[in-house]
Amino acid sequence: MKKIISAISFLRKINVFFRYLKDEKVSIIKKIKTGFLFGFAALYLLSPIDLIPDMIFGLGLIDDGFILVHIFNMLNEELKDYDNKIKEEKSKIVEIKDYIIKDEN
Template identity: 40%
Template sequence: MNNYMKVIDILLDKLKKVLVRFKNAKFGLLFLINIFKIPDFITDKRVNIISKFRVGFSFATAMLYIISGIDFIPEMITGVFGFFDDLFVMIWCLGIVSEEIEKYKKLIKDDEDDNIIKNVKFEIKDE
């Protein structure tokens, strides 16, 4: 019984780390706004190829898992509870995409044009 409690504690700690990671990536309703940046993210040459691969791999994994008949918790045996593993995989996928989009937004914000001069005070005098 003690071993089962250790396994449950380890699983809950992992789940907690995943949820904190998603919270830091601003996962939630803001993701619905970020989803429109995915085409720009994929086509932008400033984005690392590994980040693009992570997004593509997470989408492909989630779609294959949801479409395939292989589940950790089968729906035929457990009924509605069998959809929890599908939901978890989908949340995992959306969390990774949200995290990468937030990195992309920060990259865009930090990458400013060198030809623009900021914080300059000027005035125009008409003579």
């Protein structure tokens, strides 16, 4: 059940996913890995080829669900780490709002 909730959480963080792919600080290897996983999930969902055919009522849908939940869970964990790192970096930024510059001349 926890993995299903995590997979749904990924769908809610789709904007973070695209920000992740655009971020220059993220290594190209990680971008390729996450892009591949997302692409594989989309293709598997749309593909008529399954591990267990959908014609076998119930079982065909279960394998689709299991694979998609697993992939989305992996993507969600990666995005959670990325989002936490971004929040940590933002918390280190110090803003000075009030300052005075005096000219000594």
